[in-house]
Amino acid sequence: MLVKAYGSAVCGIEAITVTIEANVSNGINFYLVGLPDSAVRESQQRISTAVEAVGLRIPCKRIVINMAPADIRKEGSAYDLPLALAVLAASEQIQAPMLGTTLCMGELALDGTVRPVRGALSMALHARDCGIKACILPLESAREACVVDGIDVYGVTHLAQVLDLVEGFGEEPALKPDLSQNDGLLQADYPDFAQVRGQAQARRALEVAAAGGHNVLMSGPPGAGKTFMARCLPGILPPLTQAEAVETTRIWSVAGLPRSEAGLMRSRPFRSPHHTASVVSLTGGGASALPGEISLAHNGVLYLDELPEFPGRALEVLRQPLEDGTIQLSRVRYKVSYPARFMLVASMNPCPCGYRDHPSRECICTEYQVQRYRNRISGPLLDRIDIQLQVKPVEVDDLIPERTGVFGESSAVIRRRVEKAREIQRERFSHFEGIHTNAHIKVDQLPLYCSLQKESRLFMKQAMRRLDLSARAYHRILRLARTIADLEGSAAIEIQHLAEAIQYR
Numbered sequence: 001m002l003v004k005a006y007g008s009a010v011c012g013i014e015a016i017t018v019t020i021e022a023n024v025s026n027g028i029n030f031y032l033v034g035l036p037d038s039a040v041r042e043s044q045q046r047i048s049t050a051v052e053a054v055g056l057r058i059p060c061k062r063i064v065i066n067m068a069p070a071d072i073r074k075e076g077s078a079y080d081l082p083l084a085l086a087v088l089a090a091s092e093q094i095q096a097p098m099l100g101t102t103l104c105m106g107e108l109a110l111d112g113t114v115r116p117v118r119g120a121l122s123m124a125l126h127a128r129d130c131g132i133k134a135c136i137l138p139l140e141s142a143r144e145a146c147v148v149d150g151i152d153v154y155g156v157t158h159l160a161q162v163l164d165l166v167e168g169f170g171e172e173p174a175l176k177p178d179l180s181q182n183d184g185l186l187q188a189d190y191p192d193f194a195q196v197r198g199q200a201q202a203r204r205a206l207e208v209a210a211a212g213g214h215n216v217l218m219s220g221p222p223g224a225g226k227t228f229m230a231r232c233l234p235g236i237l238p239p240l241t242q243a244e245a246v247e248t249t250r251i252w253s254v255a256g257l258p259r260s261e262a263g264l265m266r267s268r269p270f271r272s273p274h275h276t277a278s279v280v281s282l283t284g285g286g287a288s289a290l291p292g293e294i295s296l297a298h299n300g301v302l303y304l305d306e307l308p309e310f311p312g313r314a315l316e317v318l319r320q321p322l323e324d325g326t327i328q329l330s331r332v333r334y335k336v337s338y339p340a341r342f343m344l345v346a347s348m349n350p351c352p353c354g355y356r357d358h359p360s361r362e363c364i365c366t367e368y369q370v371q372r373y374r375n376r377i378s379g380p381l382l383d384r385i386d387i388q389l390q391v392k393p394v395e396v397d398d399l400i401p402e403r404t405g406v407f408g409e410s411s412a413v414i415r416r417r418v419e420k421a422r423e424i425q426r427e428r429f430s431h432f433e434g435i436h437t438n439a440h441i442k443v444d445q446l447p448l449y450c451s452l453q454k455e456s457r458l459f460m461k462q463a464m465r466r467l468d469l470s471a472r473a474y475h476r477i478l479r480l481a482r483t484i485a486d487l488e489g490s491a492a493i494e495i496q497h498l499a500e501a502i503q504y505r
């Protein structure tokens with residue numbers, strides 16, 4: 001008897017339908033075709049033991065299973081569940097009318113437990129677009145997939161539960177998405193800006209960066225608080241919108257990384273790879289086309305500590321994603337595109353020893369060593385960083401105040417101002433897809449949203465000539481000034497907004 005079941009394969013963040021055709025006839029053999037990898041071929045042993053755990057068995061007959069399309073490689077153990085259902089239905093041990101309109105995915109343990117799979121959200125979106133009515137997924141994976149409208153998503157934990165469901169005996173309800181948000185819990189993992197001592201200019205610059213999604217480079221001596229302030233930054237960013245949460249969750253789901261949040265992600269990601277990270281670990285790729293750090297930081301923050309210590313090739317690959325917001329991975333076996341719209345936050349020392357221009361410590365580096373150290377960061381990359389800060393050492397009076405309990409503004413207070421500025425930007429760009437903040441304004445849209453009055457244009461021309469700024473720097477200054485004006489609630493970009501934006505260069 002020939003039976004069809006449906007699974008899914010993920011390439012990048014997009015999914016395709018995999019049709020599993022099982023035929024059971026007289027004979028003794030087991031054939032699995034359709035370009036499966038070793039993990040899929042080993043599924044026979046897992047399926048046989050799991051099926052016996054629910055009181056059934058794989059028949060000792062000639063079993064042929066084809067996984068179509070046959071020219072696409074099938075990888076991983078997530079095909080265990082649809083393979084088992086197809087064989088049981090083809091051997092007439094179960095009656096499963098749902099199989100023809102249901103997508104099933106899940107890895108089977110030897111006791112019949114169903115384990116999570118990668119890319120469940122992408123699978124559910126693709127299944128809905130293909131007209132499939134329902135998805136049966138492991139419970140952990142189904143929590144993120146159930147946010148897709150127009151399709152029923154069932155979360156299961158055991159093969160026996162799946163059999164009851166497909167045969168129509170179970171009364172398991174389809175999962176409903178939990179769209180509740182708790183900002184307090186989302187921000188609890190990040191340090192509070194109230195713990196930052198002094199550094200008024202850096203605090204202001206990071207607030208501007210958070211309000212407009214701008215890139216930041218902090219340069220200063222060791223112990224000035226660069227890393228700590230960078231780790232405070234996600235705490236002042238607003239929660240992900242529904243569209244951003246779906247985009248970000250799809251990437252993390254495909255990567256198979258553990259998350260503290262069930263279902264959709266709500267807090268913005270913060271990724272901080274070590275400076276020994278390779279090009280592939282940053283951009284993504286490898287044998288399975290997995291997303292890299294720049295994609296895992298999509299809609300969040302990518303923090304690069306000790307920026308000059310990163311390999312030169314690894315830093316240069318950031319240039320195109322910083323401009324386009326995507327990364328194109330072209331290999332012999334695949335060509336995929338991952339979103340990579342992130343805030344780049346980086347920190348570095350002013351010289352190899354770290355004490356160049358320090359008010360009290362002497363620098364031991366030669367001019368050649370200092371120049372060689374700074375040349376590790378190319379001009380084109382620096383030109384793409386909107387805010388370049390010189391962070392000074394913390395003053396003793398700020399570090400040890402005369403009165404105890406004296407703190408600066410908390411992250412919650414700063415976040416309210418950032419959210420207000422972001423709301424202005426959401427209304428401004430509501431008619432444009434892919435533009436959420438001022439940092440994403442396209443060049444041809446700058447005259448519309450960043451127009452300057454006569455006095456401001458004259459001021460900008462003088463600054464451009466005096467500082468010898470590039471055209472890219474001019475565009476980034478306009479976007480930055482637009483953000484500063486939004487923070488102040490100003491409809492027009494004034495000279496003081498431009499002056500603050502220029503000083504960050």
